[in-house]
Amino acid sequence: MRRFLKRIKLTAVTILIAFTLVASNVVNHRQVDANAQLINECLMVGQKDCNALATAPRIPTAIPEIEQSDKERFLAAITNNLSTIPQPGSYEYILLKAYGAAFVNQNAAVKLPSTVLLNNEEETQTFQNTLTMLKVNGTNDCYLQASAAAALNQARSQENIPLKSGYGSGDCTRSFATNLRFWNKYANRNTLNQVREGRETAILGVVAPPGTSQHLWGLAIDLRVSHPKQRQILNQNGWFQTVAKDVPHWTYLGLSEQDLLNFGLKNQVERGISYWVTPL
Template identity: 25%
Template sequence: MLIRKIIALSLAATAIGCWSMSAKNSDSRSVNAETDATPFATPKPKAAPTETPASSSTTSTSNMNATGTFYDNLPKTLSRPTDDVSKLLLREYGSVFVTKATPPAKIVFEDEADVSAFQKSLTRDSSSIGGYTVTLQKPAMDALKAAIAEAQKSGLSIGPRGGDSSMRTYAQTVTLWSSRVRPALAHWSAAGKISKADAARINALSPFQQVSEVLGLEEKGMWFAKDFSKSIIYSVAPPGTSQHLSMLALDVKQFDDARVREILAKHGWFQTVSSDLPHFTYLGVNESELPGLGLKKVTSGNRTFWVPDI
């Protein structure tokens, strides 16, 4: 099955992150897809992180059952995933669902109206930080400001990487997705792997509907990443899945400074996507509490990530 292939690849390649469309403003050029020369560049695979403590990684969704501590801590209103795609997305970057702020209402938001309705239900705060407007849920913003104040006492700065480092719209995730899907459909159609009629049909679908179609084609070896050599999920996130939609994520400019990471963690901000180094997620608890929420510690490059233990 495709999902089994993708999960197996995820142990030796990158997982999806939240690529920024304003990365040209970044001062780091070797982090992830958002720092490549083009705004929609594909991230390069890297070695899998080491889990601490050791755990048995799986290569099949048959072991990704909706039971255990992580699932016990999910919002009661969140429907537990039954399909392989949703299970994979939850495993890859579902840590946000155990936040003490308001978690996403769904694993995948369906469209702009769906996202907008959720965002309007949230209490948010906007502030100018590092020359950019940062918009987050209020508890996340309060914690960020506290972290910034503490950092300043040590002569450190904490700020966003660009203008889209915090809250994002559904349209932004669609733009990224389409930048992969359309060229790939044209490529595989020209190669005779898919008919022009079928390519046109998929192009006409909503982004939400395209996800299963694209993954179905990838199961047949028609990869949708930028260079057509790997799955689209290692290039961009499917529309409606970004943590930024819930205003609980921030791409931090000073992500490479261990002192900054320590201060952010002290104030409830943690790294939760091992392939997206600038990305921090507001969970709002002490680090010692994270295992009790069903998250496991993963270490890579002297960095600590907290991911769902499923």
């Protein structure tokens, strides 16, 4: 009789575990649906309700292997977002090192390009046409991916955080042509070849080569941030500085500082400013 009761208990525990796993899977799918539904509702009902996106549930991030190095954890974290990891020493690897922090974003509502380089205006426009965009409150034609804009709107509702220009679209999502125009402003005709060959890297903290800017992805914005409270609020809403020495540049990662460490990003301090950079 005791053996029979013990078997019943074991069966009940097994069923409970199985039910829990199934329920957990259903919740994950619902979280994805919730993000998509909030974006759609946001766009339909108007700007004032879009801040709900900033706190929308997302798929829980997988816990990386603690024994792995920062580089191993980073590469594992970006595998789902980047179709092919560039070979070390290649131009694409140089770009991934400089601008690849954004690929750790785990938010199901955020879209990232499948490569680190968009070769021309057509490729850029094709990618941007897949994005759900949202206007940043109080700006003139400044749009970001919906989750990024909602998180920024939430931060700016808590603290005064002006755009670098004060209002303009140039601080936000850019076209390939705009990226190229900024590049030509700071680089000469030999600079791109020098970057490709790995002989010039300092300029990557000033301006992104054509087709490589995080601004093309709708996940970056230039801001005027001058005191710790602004940085704290931005960080709490998933916004971080990710390009070393590019002070105005902020990227939406949608994660906490602990998540960034878990996924292998390094906290690099330059002149008192914390940048979250790749470990490559």
